[in-house]
Amino acid sequence: MFTYVLRRILQTIPVLIGVTLLVFSLMHLIPGDPAQIMAGESAPKEQVENIRERLGLNDPYPVQYWNYISGVLQGDLGNSVRTGRDVTNEIGVRFWVTVELAFYSMILSIFLGLIAGIVSATRQYSFSDVTLMIVALFGLSMPNFWLGLMLIQWFAIGMDVPSWIPFIENTAWFKPSGWGSFEQIVLPVITLGTGGAAIIARMTRSSMLEVIDQDYIRTARAKGAKERVVVYRHALKNALIPVVTVVGLQFGALLGGTVLTETVFAINGMGKLVIDAIQARDFPIVQGTVLVAALLFVLVNLLVDITYRYLNKRIDLN
């Protein structure tokens, strides 16, 4: 197990090199000149040229990449071209905000998704199954920025709540922006977690339905095991194997989703940082954020593989 983890960590190195190469090339291929943006629209040509020279933008691409990558290896992600601040610090202060947002949303997705999936599968074609799956379909189809806006409207501002609903007059229970307090966390986490919950619910349902027909489930019943034990001990553990894969992949979508969610809720996290940086052609920030996001994704998928090993004894990781 230990050698496996070690090997997997070593394997992430080429992945991360690939990520830096990709981001580096993309930033230089898209139109827009950071030096021009820094200097302003009407700045004289010499001034722009000066800035280009200072940022090293006139060096050949391989040299620029080399300078960048040697910095990265020393923990130096460069300086923002817009503010001149250290990228490592800029990301550092926002990193945990995004990780918290992603982590809480993930927990919500898994929690809701598993419960809904198990309930649906154990009562196939019942009223609760059909209802849950329709809700899941909505959750899946809803763009999360739109859901975020609606949640703000209803539960942060308290607007447009139908008057016929009794007892509830003011629904402005939560805060529409920022990060840190409970009132601030609830709506963004719901916004970001819904899509994942829907996918996990549908995946859990189909996986459970497949497993519940297996011979070993009949064996468990023939042993005299209680239905609860049959479902949770015997069926769920096997049904989780494909679900875990989805959870790992879902984390990538979740990281992407933080960008929109943080923008909608004005949360000062990595997502908002990267949006601002892309608009300003602040390429050191974009490179840094994408690198950190890639690292997170790789780490989460490493965790997924280890969970896999625990669930499925037939996988030989070595």
Place this chain on the structure above:
Amino acid sequence: MPNTNKSEENILEINNLQTTFFTEESEVKAVDGVSFTIPKGKTVGVVGESGSGKSITSLSILRLVDKPGKIVGGEIKFKGENLLDKSETEMRKIRGKEISMIFQEPMTSLNPTYTVGQQINEAFKIHEGLGKTSARKRSLEMLKLVGIPSPEKRIDQYPHELSGGMRQRVMIAIALACNPELLIADEPTTALDVTIQAQILELIKDLQQKLHMSVLLITHDLGVVAETCDYVAVMYCGKIVEFADVKSIFNNPQHPYTVGLLSSLPPHDRDIEGDLPVIPGAVPSPDELPVGCRFAPRCAHASDICNTLPNLVTNENGNQVRCWIYSDKWDGNPEVEVNAERTT
């Protein structure tokens, strides 16, 4: 005598069991009025082709028939008490403790995510409330009992690390863990190699003697029946067509279907010229069953009266057969010789 009607001598009495599968288009009577008894300490075999309802009969006894199947009538008396009147909680106390079951597919009947030991332990935990250490000790004993070499090593292995024969032994260990009075074995050897088949049958027979169990053996293999059973029920399309002791079935089969099954076995004492005899036609689809005798369309002796369903009649030897030939109402050839093709 299979039908003594004395409950204390029969561990299980099934009367007019009916299990039906309900689909949107139709109702399929998989088990249609099956009655037979299992005398204490004896082995009763149920034989029949695929789809004859033998597996559903066995699952019905433990009330483990999955939806859309449902037991719609009859009674299953285990030690004098009707299992169909029991609550689900009461049934759970019987499953795995008083009546155990082993299945056809040892490859898929064990949970791949738990060790062999954990799966045997579970039976002890459920029915005897044993803790981890004592359950493990008992599991080791069970593994030894079913003849698994180096049980100390095997107990911590996962099913995929064992061969098919080993897995079936583990299944038997689970089934027999709590000393059941009745073991239902649903085609326990079908998925195994021939040499392993013999070992597993030998093991079941051996343990039956040791533990004084009764056994219900579901199979389509008449060779297996001859080796292990005391009584045999022959099923066709959800009904029993013949029930007799094993000697009568092989020496003097009554029902044309039983005769057909036996004729299609290759004889071991002489060569046959040409092909083996076969029963013409195929098992009818369960939603298009003939009105009368289910076997009539494939029966060489069928006559007009066969368009009416015959009853299962007990003859002077105490054996039962469901065929008009043996009744006064028989309107076909009075000289009919059901066994003719076998005896010549």
